[in-house]
Amino acid sequence: MKPDNATRQKLFTYLLYISMSCVITALLNIVHTVYVLKINITTSTFIIPVFAGLMFGLMLAHIKALSEKLSTMAYTDSLTQIYNRLHFAHFLDAEIDKVKRYGGTFSIIFFDLDYFKEVNDNYGHLAGDEVLEKVTEIVAKANRSADIFARYGGEEFIILTPETNLSGALIHAERLRNDIEQYEFKNVGHISSSFGVAEFDPDKDDVDSLLARADKALYMAKEYGRNRVEKA
Secondary structure (H helix, E strand, O other), X not given: OOOOHHHHHHHHHHHHHHHHHHHHHHHHHHHHHHHHOOOOOOHHHHHXXXXXXXXXXXXXXXXXXXXXXXXXXXXXXXXXXXEOHHHHHHHHHHHHHHHHHHOOOXXXXXXXXXXXXXXXHHHOHHHHHHHHHHHHHHHHXXXXXXXXXXXXXXXXXXXXXXXXXXXXXXXXXXXXXXXXXXXXXXXXXXXXXXXXXXXXXXXXXXXXXXXXXXXXXXXXXXXXXXXXXXXX
16 A cells, blocks of 8 residues: 555655754764864764764654654544544634634534444444444545534534535535435445534524534434434
8 A cells, every 4th residue: 555645744754854863963973073173083983973863863753753643632533533522622613703703604514323322232333433434434525625524422423514504504414414324334234314404693603502503403303203404
């Protein structure tokens, strides 16, 4: 498998850390030995500092890798690799602030998988995890690049759709519902999902009220038979 662009970029960054550390160490060693101490450079006096620079570069690269890993863990869901609930809240706060300041609109789409507990009970949690990962892939493929997609918890997901009114969000939710229903999951078969959609009202809504309305719409979808989209 060929590395993707992000992986290549990381490898390049780490190699740059190591190379620059070696070069700088070598140059400093030459300057100090020749111009300060005024002695000839031998093989050992040249190689040892360069080796020290190599080790220092490796250490910097390792620290950089750990820092990126911790940063990723802070805002992504470990299973699906999409945003987690906490990081989604930052996007939602920012979008509410933007709409209240400058106008416009946005909607959120709440959805979860119908009878997902039965998937775990009948096929095992590993199969359930595979379903969640595939659902994430299906939805991410259908979303726009501007949409913010997150795992809200368990089998619940949420999407923030900027510059999208209720009508547009309902169309998008219906498409997602159909895409999930039509897909045949490995070992599990077909599953369905239920959706609740709400458009932000700048005169009435805050974070809590908007989420509550979308959640109520999702509850209505469950009450009315599941595998459907309801609006707040």
